Amino acid sequence: MLKERIRELEVISKQLDGTSTSRGEWTEDVIHAGLSFLDTLRQQKTYFNPVHDQSNNAPDTLWEPQETGVPMQDLLRTYQSQIWNHGINAASGGHFGYIPGGGLYPGALGDYLAATGNTYAGIAYASPGGAKMEEAMIRWMNAIVGWGSEAGGTLTSGGSLATLTALIAARDQYISEPGQLEHACIYMTPQAHHCIRKAIHLAGLNFAKIRSIRMNQDYTMNLEDLAKHLADDHSQGMIPFMIVGSAGTTDTGVIDPMQEIAGLAHKYGTWFHVDAAYGGFFALLPELLPSFKGWEKADSIVIDPHKGLFLPYGIGAVLIRDRKKLFNSMRYSAAYMQDAEVDAMDYSPSDYSPELTRHFRSVRMWLPLKFFGINTIRAAIEEKHLLTKYLYAQLNQRGWDMGPQPTLSVFLFRIGHDPSTNELNRTIASLIHQDGSQFISTTTLEGIFWLRIAVLSFRSHLEEADLLIQLLEASRQKAASIKG
Numbered sequence: 001m002l003k004e005r006i007r008e009l010e011v012i013s014k015q016l017d018g019t020s021t022s023r024g025e026w027t028e029d030v031i032h033a034g035l036s037f038l039d040t041l042r043q044q045k046t047y048f049n050p051v052h053d054q055s056n057n058a059p060d061t062l063w064e065p066q067e068t069g070v071p072m073q074d075l076l077r078t079y080q081s082q083i084w085n086h087g088i089n090a091a092s093g094g095h096f097g098y099i100p101g102g103g104l105y106p107g108a109l110g111d112y113l114a115a116t117g118n119t120y121a122g123i124a125y126a127s128p129g130g131a132k133m134e135e136a137m138i139r140w141m142n143a144i145v146g147w148g149s150e151a152g153g154t155l156t157s158g159g160s161l162a163t164l165t166a167l168i169a170a171r172d173q174y175i176s177e178p179g180q181l182e183h184a185c186i187y188m189t190p191q192a193h194h195c196i197r198k199a200i201h202l203a204g205l206n207f208a209k210i211r212s213i214r215m216n217q218d219y220t221m222n223l224e225d226l227a228k229h230l231a232d233d234h235s236q237g238m239i240p241f242m243i244v245g246s247a248g249t250t251d252t253g254v255i256d257p258m259q260e261i262a263g264l265a266h267k268y269g270t271w272f273h274v275d276a277a278y279g280g281f282f283a284l285l286p287e288l289l290p291s292f293k294g295w296e297k298a299d300s301i302v303i304d305p306h307k308g309l310f311l312p313y314g315i316g317a318v319l320i321r322d323r324k325k326l327f328n329s330m331r332y333s334a335a336y337m338q339d340a341e342v343d344a345m346d347y348s349p350s351d352y353s354p355e356l357t358r359h360f361r362s363v364r365m366w367l368p369l370k371f372f373g374i375n376t377i378r379a380a381i382e383e384k385h386l387l388t389k390y391l392y393a394q395l396n397q398r399g400w401d402m403g404p405q406p407t408l409s410v411f412l413f414r415i416g417h418d419p420s421t422n423e424l425n426r427t428i429a430s431l432i433h434q435d436g437s438q439f440i441s442t443t444t445l446e447g448i449f450w451l452r453i454a455v456l457s458f459r460s461h462l463e464e465a466d467l468l469i470q471l472l473e474a475s476r477q478k479a480a481s482i483k484g
């Protein structure tokens, strides 16, 4: 009876593995869909206006699993029509909004390998090669900062989780008794990314005091104000716990004065955290590296390969100058892990990460980096930096009112100098979104509504930049005529 039932079930469950032939067909269907998406990318919109978007009205049965299976080609049709043609097309070279990246195709192929082998690379014992691969990715990023073998880190799903990981390590260094929390002070400007506040909350640091540091005219951190806050807190017996500096803010792409902040952090024994999620990989360019000087004195750095390395979304990293500090917070053990302890001397990613079982995400980084070579990636980063300067100069020439010169690959611009033209600029933005061939995002600083360009899709080249200029000019004229 028992065996009979098992045999019955086996017939069904063997469908999960397919056969060599059926696996080939599934793969061909999926690869065909993916490649035709890429082949037609230039004809696709970058943004499909959600006001007219039918996908919100699509029946739930499209997504909900049902008792019986659906042919692969039907599923792919649903995917193509509901996912790829709605919202922001983040693969498009016309994506100049938020922080784009593009998603290098070999990154997808790396994911394919990782998932096909279902490799578990959290512990050296389970995958010595996989652990070494992740260690090499971390070591390479640490070397960009100028750190050696005493440094460590971990790959995360993105910058937000990397930030949380850094803050937990910092917390464990400084806060050992319950009463200390309300004396701990965190220093950052209003331009610090909102994931920092979220991480403060998630790390249980809600009762810490957040000191909002004044900014200079170019939105970098004002050092006098920082020094004053640190001195005040120190003299009042507070704990100057952490300074958060940005190496490439999301709004304007500026870099806080790293060297000076590091000096103050050293003076007061404060943890120095650098948010380089967006900007970090620009340090690969010899001409921009000096702008980062001082970040090597940081205690922790967050950097996002899914931004500056153009990898598919879902990979961030935290780097820690003294790897022991991360290890102390993240290393746990249990009886059922005893076989793995044999090789505890080897580097195991899970000893530095809040995750145990995790995506083997280093493959999506290793494969493109090794395949193309760092030179190719560096050239693409330099091209984006120069494209940004080109766009800035072109728009300036055409009479747009410009925000500060771009440091990396982000800048603000608008029509007019004060809030009285906010509405006009809002209209320009909404005309661009309605058109959808290119995409930009917007921000508001001190009551002024700004248009914003971020160049970081590896598919953005001169042609896309020129199309964007055309679209901006046309939208500006149209907005003026609507207004008049």
Ligand SMILES: *Cc1c(COP(=O)(O)O)cnc(C)c1O
Residues within 6 Å of the ligand: 099, 157, 158, 159, 160, 161, 193, 195, 246, 248, 249, 250, 275, 276, 277, 278, 279, 304, 316
């Ligand atoms: C994108 C970004 C983050 C958050 O990273 P995610 O990968 O989106 O979680 C943090 N800081 C800066 C400066 C960013 O640009």
